[in-house]
Amino acid sequence: MHAPATERPHPGHAGLDGYDTPALVQAFVADQAEAAAAVARAAPALARAVDAAAPRLQAGGRLVYVGAGTSGRLGMLDAVELLPTFSWPRERACALLAGGTGAMFVAAEGAEDDRAQGAAELAALTPAPNDVVLLVAASGSTPYVLGAAEAARAAGALTVAVVNNPGSALAAAADVAVVLDTGPEVISGSTRLKAGTAQKIALNSFSSSVMVRLNKTYGHLMVDLRATNAKLERRALALTLLASGADEAAAHAALVACGQRVKTAIVMLRRGVDAAGAEALLAAAGGSVRRALAP
Numbered sequence: 001m002h003a004p005a006t007e008r009p010h011p012g013h014a015g016l017d018g019y020d021t022p023a024l025v026q027a028f029v030a031d032q033a034e035a036a037a038a039v040a041r042a043a044p045a046l047a048r049a050v051d052a053a054a055p056r057l058q059a060g061g062r063l064v065y066v067g068a069g070t071s072g073r074l075g076m077l078d079a080v081e082l083l084p085t086f087s088w089p090r091e092r093a094c095a096l097l098a099g100g101t102g103a104m105f106v107a108a109e110g111a112e113d114d115r116a117q118g119a120a121e122l123a124a125l126t127p128a129p130n131d132v133v134l135l136v137a138a139s140g141s142t143p144y145v146l147g148a149a150e151a152a153r154a155a156g157a158l159t160v161a162v163v164n165n166p167g168s169a170l171a172a173a174a175d176v177a178v179v180l181d182t183g184p185e186v187i188s189g190s191t192r193l194k195a196g197t198a199q200k201i202a203l204n205s206f207s208s209s210v211m212v213r214l215n216k217t218y219g220h221l222m223v224d225l226r227a228t229n230a231k232l233e234r235r236a237l238a239l240t241l242l243a244s245g246a247d248e249a250a251a252h253a254a255l256v257a258c259g260q261r262v263k264t265a266i267v268m269l270r271r272g273v274d275a276a277g278a279e280a281l282l283a284a285a286g287g288s289v290r291r292a293l294a295p
Contacts, residue, residue: 006139016187036197052158070199075136112145122148136199
């Protein structure tokens with residue numbers, strides 16, 4: 001049987017169990033470098049995915065992550081982090097993991113083989129044309145994810161495959177295929193290693209790029225974060241100070257007046273308006289701080 005690249009034995013580490021500890025650790029660390037290289041080679045496909053996704057999300061669509069095992073857990077992680085990082089609404093970042101949310105903590109390996117379940121769970125979200133469905137599978141052949149892909153395509157949603165094997169069924173089925181060709185693992189078939197690392201980099205790069213396109217940053221500053229704890233309140237104050245040039249007392253007062261919304265505070269301070277005025281300027285600028293500050 002012809003094995004996909006991620007399942008083949010690594011040509012360089014047949015004697016892995018005989019390595020001394022420094023060599024053993026170095027084998028794993030060095031191999032991880034290929035994860036970043038694989039994502040770099042796939043950057044043009046990631047850019048196409050961002051350009052296709054951003055207008056749909058601007059129009060009210062959702063991000064939907066689908067995967068099994070490590071791939072599904074990485075998708076769920078990316079979805080969860082969008083709220084505190086970018087104030088992206090929780091209901092617009094959905095994650096489907098084969099075996100349900102319990103599989104986040106206890107492996108449910110057999111669940112990935114149920115193609116009909118993947119289709120049914122995706123269909124239950126009532127996907128629409130503005131939704132963006134990220135289908136993550138190292139093999140590119142996971143039945144659960146393929147079923148979800150079929151349901152998403154049938155509903156007209158944008159489908160983006162994130163896979164680690166060239167020529168896979170999932171890559172062929174998606175509107176945009178991001179192929180992270182990481183090759184064999186140091187431990188043969190253990191795609192939680194560099195295949196998973198590449199997926200993590202790709203998902204971070206995709207969602208962060210989309211959020212920049214949706215005006216969730218001002219320059220390189222994370223100005224649309226949700227300040228939900230003391231650490232984030234300190235970060236919100238620091239960001240407001242950096243972007244506004246105001247003194248600490250004025251920045252703090254602006255944040256209190258606008259409910260800790262960094263974007264609003266920056267515009268208040270830079271344009272000399274109250275919270276309502278700043279919100280109006282931001283709304284007219286499509287949420288862009290840069291445009292709201294333009295004379």
